[in-house]
Amino acid sequence: MxxxxxxxxxxxxxxxxxxxxxxxxxxxxxxxxxxxxxxxxxxxxxxxxxxxxxxxxxxxxxxxxxxxxxxxxxxxxxxxxxxxxxxxxxxxxxxxxxxxxxxxxxxxxxxxxxxxxxxxxxxxxxxxxxxxxxxxxxxxxxxxxxxxxxxxxxxxxxxxxxxxxxxxxxxxxxxxxxxxxxxxxxxxxxxxxxxxxxxxxxxxxxxxxxxxxxxxxxxxxxxxxxxxxxxxxxxxxxxxxxGKKENAIAFIEGIGYATEILEHNISISAEATCFQKSMKMALQNIDVSDVDAIVMHAPGTIKGDLTEYVAIQKVFGESLPLLTTNKWKIGHTFGASGILSIEMAILMMQHNQFIGVPFLDYPVRVSNPDKVIKKVLVNAVGFGGNAVSVLLSL
Structure with a gap:
């Protein structure tokens, strides 16, 4: 790398x-x-x-x-x-x-x-x-x-x-x-x-x-x-x-990005091809089973949440990491949302504690909730199908 x-x-x-x-x-x-x-x-x-x-x-x-x-x-x-x-x-x-x-x-x-x-x-x-x-x-x-x-x-x-x-x-x-x-x-x-x-x-x-x-x-x-x-x-x-600094609070281990052909002005494809590509690029140097959690973009829209989830299934198969988002709590902050998701990811790693979505029993707890949180993938996408994935580690 x-x-x-x-x-x-x-x-x-x-x-x-x-x-x-x-x-x-x-x-x-x-x-x-x-x-x-x-x-x-x-x-x-x-x-x-x-x-x-x-x-x-x-x-x-x-x-x-x-x-x-x-x-x-x-x-x-x-x-x-x-x-x-x-x-x-x-x-x-x-x-x-x-x-x-x-x-x-x-x-x-x-x-x-x-x-x-x-x-x-x-x-x-x-x-x-x-x-x-x-x-x-x-x-x-x-x-x-x-x-x-x-x-x-x-x-x-x-x-x-x-x-x-x-x-x-x-x-x-x-x-x-x-x-x-x-x-x-x-x-x-x-x-x-x-x-x-x-x-x-x-x-x-x-x-x-x-x-x-x-x-x-x-x-x-x-x-x-x-x-x-x-x-x-x-x-x-x-x-x-x-470089690897002594005062680092986290490291960027992988980055990925992709844009897909628009089906119409606001959507991404049913299987979120852009997310599949961005996640694969960010994860190209590690085994996907090493990812402990994903902070999803998941804005609370029907299609936005579902297509990203489908993309994650395509990349990770049946062994999904812990999945979460912060938008149920603070809403969608548009251009600031990705960095607030990174902040959430870093805090979860620092405290070794997963923060899930409280009204759901799936798909956020399909993995062992007691596992150590050392690698977290953060996703974001916007109008235009422009996805970004950043893999963080301690």
Whole structure:
């Protein structure tokens, strides 16, 4: 295998909290992070940042007059990035690359600027520079005073894992020794919720099945009759370094990626060919039986969950690893979801404890639940059939 990549730190802000301790404690709880908010002209279930993260973001916004005009997606990434480099021991003036992406970018700010334009016929001076997708990494670089390359991109919901791929490529090419990678998303806006409802994939309260309200996002429930995706917000970044570092919290053992021909605008194929290819590529240097768990993309939609599961069956056969997802708990954070899944995987390895989906007895417990968690595969995919798989190990 090419040269080892060390993950020397990971940090996030999300509905789970803003520290490794609080995030792990929330994973141990079987409660969800959803609450009702008035969006898209109706009461809507979403997962917002926890109160401590909200306070951190607001403190950052107030700390510099330039930051007051920035979108929440940018501020979220800045807060998470400060935490990550502190954990990794990187100094603010160190030379490192930055690749932090977002599926939708400055959605909230763009909607506000556009609404003002419709009402007044005039655009604000900062409307364009504060709503471009390149905003995120540029402002993180400014805040951290870094001097390395900066990249922002969108590859829909696999954005964060594509950031990891990019960072690995730069490191292995010898073009950098360190890279800060991840994703940020602040999608809890009227128009975004409206778009998800138009796709008929958003959670809708079931009057005849009130018992499902405890776990409204039925991620990984392969028997569900209705899609149940719920949106969440947050940001996560990790510090990548070339070589096997003493302070590494995990290692990237394999990476895989694939894109498949679209059947229509939003779907992947019935057997998720892209996932089969990305997982096989990530696992090409090990026996599949060595994988202890998979953190699935599994957004809570009927087709999305089932096709990924079918792909896993195709790759692993009858001996499936432990399967899980965090979207039943925090919802789908779009471009940030992959890095939050990596965080979950690392925490499970560090604590040697599998976190399953509480309302399911299958397929998450078909293997020995007491097995040691040393290798975890993380999946992500987005509109366009662009799958990424990352194999992590301790």
């Amino acid at each position: 090419p040269q080892t990549i060390s993950i020397t730190a990971i940090a996030s802000i999300s509905p789970l909290g803003n520290s490794s301790k609080s995030i792990w404690e929330n994973y141990l709880s079987e409660n969800t992070c959803f609450s009702e908010h008035y969006l898209d002209h109706a009461t809507t279930l979403v997962a917002t940042l926890d109160s401590f993260s909200i306070a951190e973001v607001e403190a950052l916004r107030q700390s510099d007059i330039k930051y007051k005009a920035l979108d929440k997606s940018v501020l979220y990434a800045m807060v998470a990035s400060r935490k990550a480099i502190e954990k990794a021991g990187w100094t603010k003036d160190a030379v490192f690359g930055i690749n932090i992406g977002s599926s939708r970018g400055a959605t909230d700010l763009f909607e506000k600027h556009y609404q003002e334009y419709l009402e007044t016929g005039k655009a604000q001076t900062l409307a364009s520079p504060t709503t471009t997708l390149g905003n995120i990494s540029s402002w993180v670089a400014h805040d951290l005073q870094s001097t390395g390359p900066e990249i922002s991109h969108s590859i829909t919901c696999s954005t964060a894992l594509h950031s990891v791929l990019n960072g690995v490529a730069w490191l292995r090419a010898g073009m950098s020794d360190k890279f800060l990678v991840g994703g940020s998303e602040a999608p809890l806006t009227d128009f975004t919720i409206g778009q998800m409802r138009a796709l008929k994939i958003y959670y809708k309260k079931k009057k005849d099945q009130p018992e499902l309200d405890e776990y409204p996002n039925r991620a990984l429930d392969l028997d569900k009759k209705q899609s149940s995706m719920i949106l969440g917000e947050g940001a996560g970044v990790c510090c990548l370094e070339i």
